[in-house]
Amino acid sequence: MTTVPTRRTLVIGAAFAAAIGLLAVAERLLVREASAQPTVQAPRFAVDPFWPKPLPNGWVLGMTIGVGVDSNDHVWIVHRADTVGAVEGAADQIPPTATCCRKAPPVLEFDPAGNLVGHWGGAGEGYEWPLSNHGIFVDLKDNVWIGGNDAKDAHILKFTKQGKFLMQFGHQGKTGGSNDTTTFGRVAKIYVDPKANEAYIADGYGNKRVVVIDADTGKFKRFWGAYGAKPDDTNLGPYDPAAPPAKQFRTPVHCADLSNDGLVYVCDRPNDRIQVFKADGTFVKEAIIAPKTLGDGSTWDVAFSKDPQQKYLYVADGKNEKVYVLDRQSMEVLTSFGDGGRQPGQFFAVHSIATDSKGNIYTTETYEGRRLQKFVFRGVGPVPRDQGTVWAR
Amino acid sequence: MARTVSISIAVVCAAFLGVPAAQAPQAPTFEVDPFWPKPLGNHWLFGSITGVAVDARNHLWVVHRGAASLNARTEIGLAASPATAETCCLPAPYVLQFDSVGKVVSHWGGPGLGYDWPQSPGGLTVDAKGNVWIAAAGADPAPGGRGRGAPSTGLGSGTETAPPTDAHVLKFASDGRFLLQIGKPGKVEGSDGTSGLHRPTAVDLDAAAGEVYVADGIVNRRVVVFDAESGAYKRHWGAYGSKPDDADIGPYDPAAPAAKQFRVPSCVKLSKDGLVYVCDRRNDRIQVFRKDGTFVKEAFIAKATRGEGSAWSVAFSADPQQRFLYVADGSNQKIWIVDRQTLATVSSVGAGGRGPGQFYGVGSVAVDGSGNLYTGETYEGKRLQKFSFKGMGRPSPPVSKEPR
Numbered sequence: 108m109t110t111v112p113t114r115r116t117l118v119i120g121a122a123f124a125a126a127i128g129l130l131a132v133a134e135r136l137l138v139r140e141a142s143a144q145p146t147v148q149a150p151r152f153a154v155d156p157f158w159p160k161p162l163p164n165g166w167v168l169g170m171t172i173g174v175g176v177d178s179n180d181h182v183w184i185v186h187r188a189d190t191v192g193a194v195e196g197a198a199d200q201i202p203p204t205a206t207c208c209r210k211a212p213p214v215l216e217f218d219p220a221g222n223l224v225g226h227w228g229g230a231g232e233g234y235e236w237p238l239s240n241h242g243i244f245v246d247l248k249d250n251v252w253i254g255g256n257d258a259k260d261a262h263i264l265k266f267t268k269q270g271k272f273l274m275q276f277g278h279q280g281k282t283g284g285s286n287d288t289t290t291f292g293r294v295a296k297i298y299v300d301p302k303a304n305e306a307y308i309a310d311g312y313g314n315k316r317v318v319v320i321d322a323d324t325g326k327f328k329r330f331w332g333a334y335g336a337k338p339d340d341t342n343l344g345p346y347d348p349a350a351p352p353a354k355q356f357r358t359p360v361h362c363a364d365l366s367n368d369g370l371v372y373v374c375d376r377p378n379d380r381i382q383v384f385k386a387d388g389t390f391v392k393e394a395i396i397a398p399k400t401l402g403d404g405s406t407w408d409v410a411f412s413k414d415p416q417q418k419y420l421y422v423a424d425g426k427n428e429k430v431y432v433l434d435r436q437s438m439e440v441l442t443s444f445g446d447g448g449r450q451p452g453q454f455f456a457v458h459s460i461a462t463d464s465k466g467n468i469y470t471t472e473t474y475e476g477r478r479l480q481k482f483v484f485r486g487v488g489p490v491p492r493d494q495g496t497v498w499a500r
Numbered sequence: 501m502a503r504t505v506s507i508s509i510a511v512v513c514a515a516f517l518g519v520p521a522a523q524a525p526q527a528p529t530f531e532v533d534p535f536w537p538k539p540l541g542n543h544w545l546f547g548s549i550t551g552v553a554v555d556a557r558n559h560l561w562v563v564h565r566g567a568a569s570l571n572a573r574t575e576i577g578l579a580a581s582p583a584t585a586e587t588c589c590l591p592a593p594y595v596l597q598f599d600s601v602g603k604v605v606s607h608w609g610g611p612g613l614g615y616d617w618p619q620s621p622g623g624l625t626v627d628a629k630g631n632v633w634i635a636a637a638g639a640d641p642a643p644g645g646r647g648r649g650a651p652s653t654g655l656g657s658g659t660e661t662a663p664p665t666d667a668h669v670l671k672f673a674s675d676g677r678f679l680l681q682i683g684k685p686g687k688v689e690g691s692d693g694t695s696g697l698h699r700p701t702a703v704d705l706d707a708a709a710g711e712v713y714v715a716d717g718i719v720n721r722r723v724v725v726f727d728a729e730s731g732a733y734k735r736h737w738g739a740y741g742s743k744p745d746d747a748d749i750g751p752y753d754p755a756a757p758a759a760k761q762f763r764v765p766s767c768v769k770l771s772k773d774g775l776v777y778v779c780d781r782r783n784d785r786i787q788v789f790r791k792d793g794t795f796v797k798e799a800f801i802a803k804a805t806r807g808e809g810s811a812w813s814v815a816f817s818a819d820p821q822q823r824f825l826y827v828a829d830g831s832n833q834k835i836w837i838v839d840r841q842t843l844a845t846v847s848s849v850g851a852g853g854r855g856p857g858q859f860y861g862v863g864s865v866a867v868d869g870s871g872n873l874y875t876g877e878t879y880e881g882k883r884l885q886k887f888s889f890k891g892m893g894r895p896s897p898p899v900s901k902e903p904r
Contacts, residue, residue: 156855161858167854197832202806203804203806205831399583399586401582401585426574446543446588448539451535453539475575496539
């Protein structure tokens with residue numbers, strides 16, 4: 108049958124053609140807009156959705172509160188196993204209420220392929236496991252350092268990679284404030300300088316300072332507060348973006364990482380800033396990031412890019428759910444990636460960040476995010492200022 | 501007479517005993533697509549997802565619990581007043597429609613004129629005309645209160661006056677226009693009531709008969725059928741097709757004789773051959789009925805499961821015979837693959853965890869025209885996931901270990 112176009116179909120056809128035309132124009136505009144979007148040269152990343160491999164034994168993670176990479180590019184995490192509740196940890200109940208799941212041991216070691224190759228942690232002889240473990244660092248002598256941020260945690264633990272207890276500095280329940288020279292106050296993170304054999308302590312959730320100790324003896328060497336001044340534990344009240352920059356750190360002081368050129372990068376989390384110091388505590392500069400962020404703040408953890416110059420600084424922001432890429436010299440935010448959500452490359456409370464020798468980034472999430480994720484380094488190239496969720500396709 | 505179909509272990513074992521390939525049992529196989537759906541945009545987050553469904557165009561529909569199931573301090577800082585975050589995040593609208601490539605193509609939901617938006621939504625289904633039905637499953641009272649619903653999703657501080665209990669079902673056009681409400685919040689009726697519900701969990705439609713089936717629910721213990729246009733009551737039944745009884749039967753005990761009543765009927769689904777599949781969630785079983793409520797058979801799924809139970813919701817495979825039943829199990833964190841004829845569990849998909857293809861609280865399941873599987877997670881899972889159908893193949897061991 109042959110159909111002769113009626114007036115009505117012709118009208119519809121014309122309207123359709125017009126609509127197509129409009130769409131084409133709209134598409135061209137979109138393309139122009141996209142190409143006009145300012146880009147910047149920066150390291151590029153794409154999430155690897157299948158890294159790490161599924162954990163064995165029906166193990167699941169609690170709040171995943173620290174990540175570190177060792178000299179073999181093995182990735183270490185510490186998580187709060189006891190935050191796995193009775194519903195999710197059904198197989199741990201007595202009697203079990205389901206076949207899945209069980210809480211994984213607190214310290215987990217993954218090889219570069221994402222296989223779980225080691226696990227340990229928890230209470231043991233001769234040391235006080237933190238009531239709320241926080242932060243993990245593997246030094247070049249293969250010691251594993253762990254802090255703790257429970258109200259009673261005031262100590263630092265050092266283990267071998269196999270989980271053998273080596274040293275405890277400080278004791279649970281014994282804290283003396285930000286000017287004490289023998290105790291800590293709810294330590295967030297540790298970073299060990301192999302050359303000077305010194306450990307930099309982000310101290311912490313109770314205290315408001317950076318402490319440097321001898322990495323073998325734990326003896327205090329020096330400490331300082333914001334701007335390198337003497338720390339003061341006076342309560343500053345909540346952060347106010349409109350107020351002048353605070354003269355003190357606000358708790359938690361959440362990271363204190365040392366660059367190859369001897370600068371200390373300190374996360375002053377609720378103050379939304381990174382302060383930079385010389386190794387002796389002399390203030391150098393600061394960068395304010397997402398300054399309207401209230402509550403938990405924007406500057407949760409830092410890691411350095413793996414080029415010899417450590418040209419870039421990566422800052423994890425568990426409140427705005429992204430990772431900022433900063434030019435380390437200018438401290439300018441070049442770009443950011445990530446967004447809120449539970450899919451690969453998205454975050455809920457991205458808490459900790461580390462890089463391996465190939466420049467890949469690893470992140471862990473606390474609260475209900477509870478993941479370890481890998482972002483594969485894809486070279487330096489043009490990227491938009493806000494990359495959102497970074498998928499390879 | 502009640503006849504229990506025991507799950508055949510033989511089917512499962514054959515896979516591991518070197519049975520020649522020609523005779524080897526086959527089950528649908530799947531592969532998770534980690535990049536489906538596409539990022540929601542607008543810094544939107546899913547709350548606890550309670551319902552997923554596929555419409556005639558193979559679009560995926562989802563309903564979730566929104567802000568009430570998201571952490572105001574740590575998760576949705578942009579929704580606070582003043583905002584506590586600069587760039588993220590906000591609760592997504594309650595109802596979202598995705599096209600087959602995983603792009604959000606429409607969204608709506610929330611309170612409006614002429615209907616009572618649920619205190620907390622339950623299951624969602626799309627009927628043959630494209631209308632969207634949502635059960636109002638309600639939330640548990642604040643800790644210390646009375647109730648036997650799902651574990652707390654963070655709802656209720658215990659200080660404000662409790663809103664009226666959800667006791668209704670809603671029907672919307674695909675654009676979100678309100679069409680029909682059956683029942684009224686606060687106007688609860690027991691399992692023999694003919695006009696009221698009590699925290700219904702799921703709905704399904706019989707297009708030919710113009711009837712809507714309601715799994716009722718978290719408090720009631722029955723399936724109830726209404727006219728899909730007028731909402732007029734038609735019939736209802738309890739476990740084994742008998743008269744429901746609301747007497748408290750205490751917690752589920754795997755060793756006890758099979759309960760004579762439902763413990764949280766959490767799904768109802770009609771097969772093409774006219775059978776009604778009901779999830780009896782906390783009894784770890786699926787009961788099968790004729791449309792008139794005559795009991796046909798039942799199957800236990802991971803029978804040792806306690807707590808919220810194993811049989812949360814079901815979907816049928818996409819073949820014309822609907823050979824397989826997919827059962828979402830938010831306690832064991834799996835989708836069980838069940839032979840619909842024998843009701844034997846033949847394979848499974850998934851495991852616990854927060855990586856792609858893993859689950860926390862997988863409570864809803866749907867299948868598209870190509871046989872792909874979609875899952876929704878409640879609790880803190882809060883994800884929509886797609887599992888691409890990869891044809892028939894070797895089954896995964898369906899039961900590695902039963903809880904002792």
